[in-house]
Amino acid sequence: MVATTLSCMAVWERAGVLALAPDPASASAASSLATPRPWTRLGHDESHLWGTCLGSGRAPYQSVVELGPPPAFDCSCPSRKSPCKHVLGLLLLWTAGGIPAARPEPFAAAWIARRSARGTAQVDTVDKSTVVDxxxxxxxxxxxxxxxxxxxxxxxxxxxxxxxxxxxxxxxxxxxxxxxxxxxxxxxxxxxxxxxxxxxxxxxxxxxxxxxxxxxxxxxxxxxxxxxxxxxxxxxxxxxxxxxxGYPVAKGEVLAGPPVVDRWTALGSVDTVEYRLETRRVWLRGSRSRRWALYLAFAPPGQRLEAAVSVGQAYEGALHFYPGSGQFRALVGQVQAVGGVDPAPAVDLDQVAREFAALVAADPWADRMPVVLAGVPVRPEGPGRPWRFRDTAGLGCDLVGLKDDPWPLLAHAAAGPVSLFGEWSSSVLRPISVLPDPQGRPFTNRLTQ
Amino acid sequence: MNGWTELVTTALLGTDRRPVPAQLAEPWTRFDSADPDPAGRLLDLAAAYRAAARTGGPAPRVAAAGAVPSGQRDAAPDAAQQVLERLLLRPDPLLITLWLTGCADHGFTVAPQLWTSLADHLARHRRYPVALLRSAFGTQGRWFLDQNPRWSRLSKLLADGQEATEADIQLGRAERAELGQRRNQRALAAVRLEPDSDRGPILIITPPPVDEAMRVDGVSPRPPAGSRIGAGAYVLRQLVTAAAADLWPTEWNESPPQILDLVLRTAPQWREDLVDGWAAAAVRDAHAGWAAALTEAGYRGRQAAALHRLVPVQQRLAIVMDWLRADRQPEMILELLLSWPEPWPRQIWLSALRLLGTRALGSASVDYASAIGARIPLSDHDAAHEAADYYLNGVDRPASTLMLVRTAFAAVDQTMQLRAEIDQAFGQRSTVAGETSSPVAADTRRPL
Incomplete structure (x- = not known):
């Protein structure tokens, strides 16, 4: 799947939009709003979308999206979900090519101006604070x-x-x-x-x-x-x-480091909550460099988790890696959404063991490593026993981190080995997503959550 | 005891109680620590062990799971899968059936990524045609259902559907004729026409106990668990259902409408069982005479929809017109209208929308509305919209019913929109690889 381009502007993939949905119900509701019928005053420019949607309220809801990254959105509807179904519907309509290029409507222009003013203020603050002794x-x-x-x-x-x-x-x-x-x-x-x-x-x-x-x-x-x-x-x-x-590294210091320019594809993410701090770790893979990157996004209690990259989306541009041997963590520099997930080469468990040994040699405290394995899931041998994954060479490992039995994964593998992306930890695999392959399997995210 | 186990045991007991081994077992002899404190030395050795252990040994071999059958037909196009995915989030059996029908008609299967959610839904809702489901899952999908005990009932139903069909085919013509004769004789022995009897013209002889021969012919002595029907009535109903529909008019020399008149003078406790039995037999034998008589009499049992479809179209139209003039119950009229063969002519869908917009149907109106929306030709969508607007705004009604009518018309519209979406989604591919025609013939769509 390759993203289309409308007037110099890369359009997201549908999967990338749905990955933003706070829950499946929002995704469902948004799909029914992805037609022009309920919308008026639709338009987009280089970096924003807007439209008004007829809902159950008396006045139509005004929705605006800033594409980012990171994306930002606003809607006048009373929903507490973020993004709401109107914003998601607007994005879906855009992915289908249903929004014309236009000059921002007054309600959109006002919101864009407010965000712009806030951004300038933040940059000013940063500039003042960077004058150091x-x-x-x-x-x-x-x-x-x-x-x-x-x-x-x-x-x-x-x-x-x-x-x-x-x-x-x-x-x-x-x-x-x-x-x-x-x-x-x-x-x-x-x-x-x-x-x-x-x-x-x-x-x-x-x-x-x-x-x-x-x-x-x-x-x-x-x-x-x-x-x-x-x-x-x-x-x-x-x-x-x-x-x-836990010594801090200033973001500016990382961003000042050498960029690694590539086509970076967000293959999967895992959300965790520790001490009410919500964390999302998003794994990206560089198509040309074959390098892995880990992008972390945090949300303190009461705040929404805003990630600069969406799973299921490919970006052309620069990442900046944190210093250190065996480090995957990176910050997102200048990138542009360019399409969906392409098939990625898979390895077998022998290769995974060698790569993990190399990682542990570089970073003895490393506890997980991203991998793409080709194989099929195998049902537990009995009650209380784990599901396993059998690679194409017949070697196997336990599957961990499963919220429920991985029936969707077994369904994917009915027609033959799947390319499974996950986190490898010493001898076990946490499955995260099924990658597209030449057999036509689509990208499927969140296998364990 | 290997080196790591020794270290763990020492750590559990404490270095104050158990010394750290001076000489470690192979292959750990190369590890040591310069720390003079036994506790520090143990931790250093454990760190070295940990590093070696985490690089791991070779992965174990795992036996392959059982073979998956081949020959899966192509999965429905992405756009169609997205529609089904959305439907499964808020499942409505009617809308899902529309989707499954489109899928079967185009010779596609459901994509593997939706098997789990579809199977979970089907495990809770039983009212789907088995043949549609068999087609939707395909060979590999049915293999998948077999893997999970949670779906065993569904898996068995789909497998049984196949076996039953094959068993029917294997039954010879002569054997079927003999079986029919036995069934007719049993029914005539239990239900007699005696016009001069004091107890009514149709006399029910208390149904006989079910013997082995009856069992072999498929008569069950006890009703299913949880049903409210008595054992005698259950046997009677089975005997009447199993007999040929034509048996009664032929043997009694009375037409179906006359027989139904006679029933009104029969003992009330048997009436429903007799009528249900005749209705089921009429559907099985496609007996238009019985179907018309039962429909005109206002039969609304389980077989009603199938019976309505057996009534010739012109006769059905005449019945609808009579009922509309007579202001009969709107539910009855709608059920008859819903049996109309597609594509629906304007006169039919306008009548249906008028009933929806002008008559009190209560909370059932949304179900009727979805069913109507499933049948109005998509080319008439705009005209249906206009008609709905007229009935909504141009008719005097109590304010309390306005919201209900509005909701009902919204359901008509929503269902039609979904159908358009399904048509468009499946229409994106005009040819089907593997199979060129639908594997589901209309007459094999048996309900679960």
Whole structure:
């Protein structure tokens, strides 16, 4: 599927629009609004769409979309969903070529002007804040490193105490046991370490918790040791250590780094919520560079998650990668939506094992890696046993992170092996989406959520 | 005990109680730590183990699942799949049936990405023609249904549909004739015409107990669990249904309308069973005489729609006109109208819209409206719109019914829009790879 272009403007794919829908009901309602009948005053320019839609209210609803990225929208309807069905319907109508080029209607022009004014104000603020004193920056960095060092020394003592007195019984200790020390790490400005500590209690319900807990503690010990030697580590590995600990990296610094220009396709995403902070991790793959990228979007409590990229959409343009070996994380620079998901080459499990070994060598704390595997799902051998995925060579792995049995995935595979995109973690796969292939399978997202 | 297990055991008990092994087992002998503290040394060794373990060994071999049958027909075009996907979010059996019919008529199957949601819907709603479903899923879709115990009933129904058809074909002509004779004799023995009887002209002999021979011929002694019918009435109904529809006019020398008049003077507790039995037999035997008589008598049982379709069109039109003049129940008239063969002429759909717009149909009006919207020719969409506008705005009515009528006409419009969308979606491909004609003949569309 290739996006069409209307008057120099790349039109999104239908899947990309539906990926914005807050729930399936909105997607359904939007589909019925994707015809010109309820719309008047329709139009688009280079970066905006607008129209008024006759709804159940007395006055038609006024909908405006800024294509971004990231996209932004506004609608005068009373719906609390964002984007609402009118905005989604407007976008769908646009993907079908149903909106003419025009000059913005007054209601659209007013909204665009308000956003523009706000953007300028933000840029002014940034500009003022970027006037910094280099010495002060250095002093702050040194102070932060001292606090982190002290915090990690404290953590090292805590870890030794656990192992000295024995882990037996920790499975009944509860979250508080780990939360206390995690909170100390937050105070020590090591939020990455705090996050690793907070993930430990979830291991304790498993049968093999002693082994898993010891592995997690060993990972922390390795991070402490690496930080103590950080000045002697290769620059890339040192950056990875800082990243894992949670040293901040300024967005401007990342965006100032060299761009990686490619056709980047968003193949899948996973949403998580930790401490009421909503996070979306979107995986992108570069068609020419064959490089993977991870884009993270966050939404604090009460705010809507706004991602610069939509799953199912391809973008031509630049990503800027965070420093560090084995790092996937990147920021989105100047990109333009150019189409949908193209077939991607798949690998087998032998290749995946080799790639993960290389990743762990570059980043010993890496816990997931994006992969495209060709194969078929295999039903569990009995009650309580996991679903598995069998690659084309006959090797298999367990499927994890499934909210429900993956019947849709089995349906896709009825006609033969599918190209499955997912997150690989040591020996298990979290399936995320089925990729299009030459047999005509369409892109299908959110297999596990 | 391997090296990792030793480390985990030591960590569980604590290095104060159990020493860290001095010499680790192969292949871990190369790992060590310079930390003099046993706890620190254990953590260092665990970190080294972890790194080695996470790179993992070779993946295990997994046996292939059972073979999937081949020969799946092409999936419906993307635009059509999008319509079905939308319908499944708020399932309406009528609209989904329209889609499935379009799919079958064009020789397509449902795409695999919708099998799960369609199967989940069908597992809860039973009123779909089996043949449409068999066609919609295709060979691979039916294999897919077999995999999940949650859909076992559906899977069995689709499989049984096939077996029943084959069994019928295998029954020889002579055997069928003998079976028919036995059934007729049993029915005549149970239901007698005795015009001079004090107990009414049609005498019901208490149905006999079901013996082995009757069982072999398909008579069941007990009604299905949960049904409210008594055992005797259930047997009577089966006997009358199984007999030929033509048996009664021939044996009694009375026409179906005359027989129905006689029924009015029969013991009331048997009336419904007799009439339902005759109606079912009339549908099975396509008996136009019985169909016309029962329709004119206002029969509204389960077989009503099928009976209406057996009445010759001119006779049906005459009945509709009579009923409209006589101001009979709008539901009765609408049900007769809904049996009209498609394409509907203007006179028929106008009558249907008029009833919808002017008569009190209550909450059932939306169901009737969807059914009407499923039948008005799409070329008459604009004209139907105008007619609806007239009935909505040009007729005096109580304000309380305005919203209901408006909703009903909206349902007509919505259904017609959906049909247009389905037509357009399926029409995007004019030829079908693999099969060139629909695998579902109209007469094989049996309801679930």
């Amino acid at each position: 280099p010495e002060a920056v250095q002093r702050r960095a040194a102070a932060r490193r001292d606090r982190v060092t002290a915090g990690l020394d404290d953590l090292d003592r805590w870890l030794r105490d656990q192992v000295r007195s024995g882990l037996a019984g920790l499975n009944r200790a509860g979250y508080a046991h780990f939360e206390q020390v995690a909170a100390r790490m937050v105070d020590a400005q090591a939020p990455g370490v705090a996050s690793m500590l907070r993930s430990m209690p979830s291991e304790l319900a498993r049968e093999d918790w002693p082994s898993r807990l010891l592995q997690s503690m060993a990972a922390l010990r390795l991070l402490i040791t690496a930080h103590r030697r950080i000045d002697h580590l290769p620059a890339e590995l040192a950056a990875t250590v800082r990243s894992r600990i």
